[in-house]
Amino acid sequence: AQTVTQSQPEMSVQEAETVxxxxxxxxxxxxxxxxxxxxxxxxQMILVIRQEAYKQQNATENRFSVNFxxxxxxxxxxxxxxxxxxxxxxxxxxxxxxxNSKLTFGKGITLSVRP
Amino acid sequence: EPxxxxxxxxxxxxxGQEVILRCVPISNHLYFYWYRQILGQKVExxxxxxxxxxxxxxxxxxxxxxxxxxxxxxxxxxxxSxxxxxxxxxxxxxxxxxxGVNYGYTFGxxxxxxxx
Numbered sequence: 001a002q003t004v005t006q007s008q009p010e011m012s013v014q015e016a017e018t019v020x021x022x023x024x025x026x027x028x029x030x031x032x033x034x035x036x037x038x039x040x041x042x043x044q045m046i047l048v049i050r051q052e053a054y055k056q057q058n059a060t061e062n063r064f065s066v067n068f069x070x071x072x073x074x075x076x077x078x079x080x081x082x083x084x085x086x087x088x089x090x091x092x093x094x095x096x097x098x099x100n101s102k103l104t105f106g107k108g109i110t111l112s113v114r115p
Numbered sequence: 116e117p118x119x120x121x122x123x124x125x126x127x128x129x130x131g132q133e134v135i136l137r138c139v140p141i142s143n144h145l146y147f148y149w150y151r152q153i154l155g156q157k158v159e160x161x162x163x164x165x166x167x168x169x170x171x172x173x174x175x176x177x178x179x180x181x182x183x184x185x186x187x188x189x190x191x192x193x194x195x196s197x198x199x200x201x202x203x204x205x206x207x208x209x210x211x212x213x214x215g216v217n218y219g220y221t222f223g224x225x226x227x228x229x230x231x
Contacts, residue, residue: 103148
């Protein structure tokens with residue numbers, strides 16, 4: 001079984017600064033995907049970024065990037081130039097490869113961006 | 116951009132009553148899921164559904180829960196006799212089949228179920 005651990009329950013960052021959210025996971029699978037989802041107060045689940053385990057290159061999406069350390073089973077999210085709209089709950093999630101696979105989520109971290 | 120539509124957005128029901136939560140998947144998506152999030156807690160897998168059958172279900176998905184896609188469009192989650200602890204946000208998610216490449220899900224906006 002897979003597990004996803006987000007050990008920091010809350011973080012705060014000043015607007016325009018950079019923040020890193022941590023995530024570790026455990027699996028015996030060799031083919032898998034990792035995701036970060038954002039959940040604003042509306043509670044909608046919004047995909048932020050996705051990483052394939054077989055790719056060594058870290059994924060980036062505009063201000064969002066990941067540091068994927070496969071051997072350490074670590075998958076952190078870096079948010080650059082933080083904006084007030086980034087205030088949300090962020091969930092790290094694991095999915096084994098192939099279609100029809102369930103997502104296993106971490107407990108989430110509440111990020112507050114201060115003006 | 117295509118969306119997954121969930122109705123209702125909020126439902127209040129008496130304990131012991133049956134509820135049906137509805138989801139309209141994206142039209143070319145083949146895999147369907149229900150997840151649950153109790154307030155302030157993590158998102159938990161309930162069930163996956165493909166080709167009109169349950170593919171996998173969690174321990175949470177007991178005999179009180181059922182899913183179906185009766186008309187080829189709506190994907191429904193039924194809770195037969197609701198309990199107070201069923202109060203949660205319920206998310207539908209759908210996924211396309213893209214030649215073995217997994218792009219993740221598209222989530223609906225959720226149904227907030229309150230059992231009183």
